[in-house]
Amino acid sequence: MASKADQFRAHWADEVDAAATYRALAERAAGERREILLELAAAEERHAAHWAAKLVELGEPAPELAGHRPGRRTRLLTWMARRFGPDAVLPLIERAEVRDAGHYDDVPEATRAMATDERIHARVVAGLNPANVRSSLVRGERWHRGDSRGTLRAAVFGVNDGLVSNLALVMGMAGAGQSGTVVLLAGLAGLLAGAFSMAAGEYVSVTSQRELFEREIALEAAEIDLMPEEEAKELALIYRAKGVGRQEAEAMAARIMADRTQALDTMAREELGLNPDALGSPWGVAAASFAAFAGGAVVPVLPWLAGSGTAALVGAVVLATVALFTVGALISLVTGRSTLRSGFRQVLVGGLAAGLTYLVGTIVGSSLG
Secondary structure: OOOHHHHHHHHHHHHHHHHHHHHHHHHOOOHHHHHHHHHHHHHHHHHHHHHHHHHHHOOOOOOOHHHOOOOHHHHHHHHHHHHHOHHHHHHHHHHHHHHOOOOOOOOOOOOHHHHHHHHHHHHHHHHHOHHHHHHHHHHHOHHHOOOOOOHHHHHHHHHHHHHHHHHHHHHHHHHOOOOHHHHHHHHHHHHHHHHHHHHHHHHHHHHHHHHHHHHHHHHHHHHHHHOHHHHHHHHHHHHHHOOOOHHHHHHHHHHHHOOHHHHHHHHHHHOOOOOOOOOOOHHHHHHHHHHHHHHHHOHHHHHHHHOOHHHHHHHHHHHHHHHHHHHHHHHHHHHOOOHHHHHHHHHHHHHHHHHHHHHHHHHHHHHHO
């Protein structure tokens, strides 16, 4: 395990490299964009100074910039920034900042302000990235708006999971030569088992996610109480990155921070990217997942409720084929691909799964018989 001194040196080197990258980007930028990049570099340099001071507290010599060799990734990014300009590098920086947003959350030697800075940098860089500006404009146009909340996507793929898995189960049992009653019971058991499993999984997933979001919002509330001026500066920086002038951005931030409730709501949205009013309902998602899976899984079971044997098997295949094509067509609404292509692809994939399971069932049934 690395010593405290080694950890502090590593933190110092990371901050120095980040500052160098932002300064390289600023060299090819202009106007407000350049000023924002220089402010980000200055923040990283303040962080580096903190770690240098921590090393001195341990009795270690303060690291010197003259003897520091930037990491390979930093050398590559700075070269790209000077060669191709900020637009070519900002998407890479944005991904790195998002990945490292919580870098200092569990480092006791880091200050709260440093942890906040690291989270805010990701949002600021996102605002500087022209690709995000273009995508925001696209999302704002009605004819380009997709399923932003993922509701349609979750429902469609839930139905698909239930349909394909239970179709394969029913076909496997039928291929094994089981009676209509056994096939029906297996189909119903598969429907209930799969639906409850999906619902339980989604409940746990959304509950954990909601608890994480609530913790992030609680931390943000504490930061607003402890460091209102720093939070106002962060909010102004975010607005400046989005193209708002310095004075207007600072005035907007000051007005928002004057109302704690509004400040928390705004910082949650702008800094954390969260909507405090829409963190997700675990029970609602669980119920929706159960219904979606069950809706798909019941399709291949229906013919076995009315009959058995070859007629029920053919009925299950026909109904499942129609349902698979419909699911594929609905998926095309999310992906924007051809309806016919998506529909037939879904039939092919689902049919292949069901056919292979039927074949395995036939082989196993023959060997056991």
